[in-house]
Amino acid sequence: LILAHFLKWFCNLTNFTFHGGNIEELDGNILNVTNCDRGILYRYCWWRNFTVTFEFNLLNKAKDRETHDNYIGFVFRAKDLDNYFMISIGYKFEDSTNKKVLITPHIRFNGEWEVLETKKFPIRGFKVEGFNNTICTVRGTSADLSINNIAYHWNLPTNFHSIQNEHLKLNDKELFFGDTTLIPFRTVFGMIGFRTWGDEQAHIK
Numbered sequence: 001l002i003l004a005h006f007l008k009w010f011c012n013l014t015n016f017t018f019h020g021g022n023i024e025e026l027d028g029n030i031l032n033v034t035n036c037d038r039g040i041l042y043r044y045c046w047w048r049n050f051t052v053t054f055e056f057n058l059l060n061k062a063k064d065r066e067t068h069d070n071y072i073g074f075v076f077r078a079k080d081l082d083n084y085f086m087i088s089i090g091y092k093f094e095d096s097t098n099k100k101v102l103i104t105p106h107i108r109f110n111g112e113w114e115v116l117e118t119k120k121f122p123i124r125g126f127k128v129e130g131f132n133n134t135i136c137t138v139r140g141t142s143a144d145l146s147i148n149n150i151a152y153h154w155n156l157p158t159n160f161h162s163i164q165n166e167h168l169k170l171n172d173k174e175l176f177f178g179d180t181t182l183i184p185f186r187t188v189f190g191m192i193g194f195r196t197w198g199d200e201q202a203h204i205k
Helices: 006-010
Strands: 016-018 022-026 030-034 040-042 050-059 069-080 083-095 098-109 112-115 119-122 132-139 142-147 150-155 159-161 168-170 173-175 180-182 191-195 201-204
Touching: 030 191, 040 069, 050 069, 050 083, 069 098, 069 132, 069 201, 083 142, 098 150, 119 150
Parallel strands: none
Antiparallel strands: 016 040, 022 030, 030 201, 040 191, 050 132, 050 201, 069 083, 069 191, 083 098, 098 112, 098 119, 132 142, 142 150, 159 180, 168 173
């Protein structure tokens, strides 16, 4: 399935499912997303293999601080707001002369997070202020992300590793700290969407 300029087709809040957060439609088919800790999902279509394009602009009140970092998460193969894959995209000012683009894969399973290895890329080509063209292709057990001149590949993992001190329950089975379990939504149809955390803010179109 090929999707071009996803939000130009679907930018209407009634098409999305989310809880809490500050989410609004702006002029020009722009979606403003902030404080959306569980995410926002397009509810009416479920995709397994697809290519989607969108543009994002990262905003934050503290973006002039050298220690600040800011992110937007692209969500896919989501069963609901508590079960999905996510690729987090952002930047970090490691010091006044060292700025990096950070891409971090996440797994959200029954409301618990597993954060995988972050990849760092040079900031050149990435717009700290302004919209970044993004293409994401999900096919089979892999996801490929392209942001301007940055290319990222993720082989979707088979297992989820519980890292919380509390336990969660799956099909009457108790999962405790350090347990692993198969990811049930790894290759199935699911929703796509976005996520920000705390004061992170993004305009998406």
